[in-house]
Amino acid sequence: MAEKPRLKVPKEAKKGEIIEIKTLLAHPMETGLRKDASGKLIPRKIINKFTCEFNGKPVFSADIEPAVAANPYIQFTAKVEESGTFKFTWTDDDGTVTSVDQQIKVA
Amino acid sequence: MQTITRRRALGLGASAVLVLTVADVTGALATPAETDAEIAKFTGGKTPVQGKIAIDLPEIAENGNTVPLSIVVDHPMTEQSYISDILVVADGNPRPGVAAFHLTPASGKATAATRIRLQTTQNIIVVAKTNSGQLFTDRKQVKVTIGGCGG
Numbered sequence: 565m566a567e568k569p570r571l572k573v574p575k576e577a578k579k580g581e582i583i584e585i586k587t588l589l590a591h592p593m594e595t596g597l598r599k600d601a602s603g604k605l606i607p608r609k610i611i612n613k614f615t616c617e618f619n620g621k622p623v624f625s626a627d628i629e630p631a632v633a634a635n636p637y638i639q640f641t642a643k644v645e646e647s648g649t650f651k652f653t654w655t656d657d658d659g660t661v662t663s664v665d666q667q668i669k670v671a
Numbered sequence: 672m673q674t675i676t677r678r679r680a681l682g683l684g685a686s687a688v689l690v691l692t693v694a695d696v697t698g699a700l701a702t703p704a705e706t707d708a709e710i711a712k713f714t715g716g717k718t719p720v721q722g723k724i725a726i727d728l729p730e731i732a733e734n735g736n737t738v739p740l741s742i743v744v745d746h747p748m749t750e751q752s753y754i755s756d757i758l759v760v761a762d763g764n765p766r767p768g769v770a771a772f773h774l775t776p777a778s779g780k781a782t783a784a785t786r787i788r789l790q791t792t793q794n795i796i797v798v799a800k801t802n803s804g805q806l807f808t809d810r811k812q813v814k815v816t817i818g819g820c821g822g
Contacts, residue, residue: 582779582780583779595765595788597765618777621775621777622773622775622777623775623777623778624772624773624774624775624778624783625772625773626770626771626772626773626783626785627770627771627773628770629766629768629769629770630766630788631761631764631766631768631769631770631787631788631789632769632770632785632786632787632788633736633737633738633785633786633787633788633819634736634737636785636786637784637785637786638783638784638785639741639783639784639785640772640774640778640782640783640784641778641779641780641782642777642778642779643748643776643777643778643779
């Protein structure tokens with residue numbers, strides 16, 4: 565969890581351009597259905613929510629179920645009209661929130 | 672004392688494998704009713720229109736642990752009319768829900784991609800909703816060689 569999420573966001577874009585955003589967070593996404601070597605169920609631990617905001621306004625979010633693979637990868641697009649900051653957050657079942665900011669210059 | 676013949680040993684081995692396989696499937700898979708219920712919760716009981724959605728998934732997934740999924744809905748993304756929600760369900764996983772994406776006009780394009788887990792060969796059903804409540808749906812089957820739910 566300590567690992568920083570990986571982001572792929574362009575540093576610059578033209579006004580009105582639709583940019584592609586790729587995100588990946590290192591996380592086991594434990595389904596709660598697997599058993600360990602002694603046959604005990606491994607408790608569920610997943611990232612259940614992902615959000616992306618731009619200058620405080622929502623752009624994209626996802627409700628995630630255990631059927632999303634480990635190290636959740638999410639790709640989507642955003643239309644940028646002005647320079648600003650993207651804020652990405654991932655919420656864990658245990659309440660931990662991982663968040664990262666990313667600047668973009670729009671000309 | 673009875674000696675264990677080769678044939679008997681083989682038989683024992685085979686039945687042991689069989690027992691293991693059966694025991695390994697943790698819980699039942701989602702029933703079609705559960706899958707339908709999951710979709711009904713999203714649609715509010717209305718029947719979605721077929722089409723408008725391009726689902727990009729491999730025909731055959733060798734490893735069900737991570738299957739790339741990409742969705743594009745052919746719909747404009749303006750303040751007046753845009754795709755607000757995309758629901759993804761799988762009808763052969765332990766639970767039908769996969770993910771729900773929420774979009775805004777600031778998304779620019781009605782698209783999302785992720786990587787999913789598939790237990791077995793099954794259909795992936797995608798339902799998209801516009802801000803005015805119009806519904807579109809499409810589905811695609813994926814053949815899975817090795818399941819990905821740890822069962």
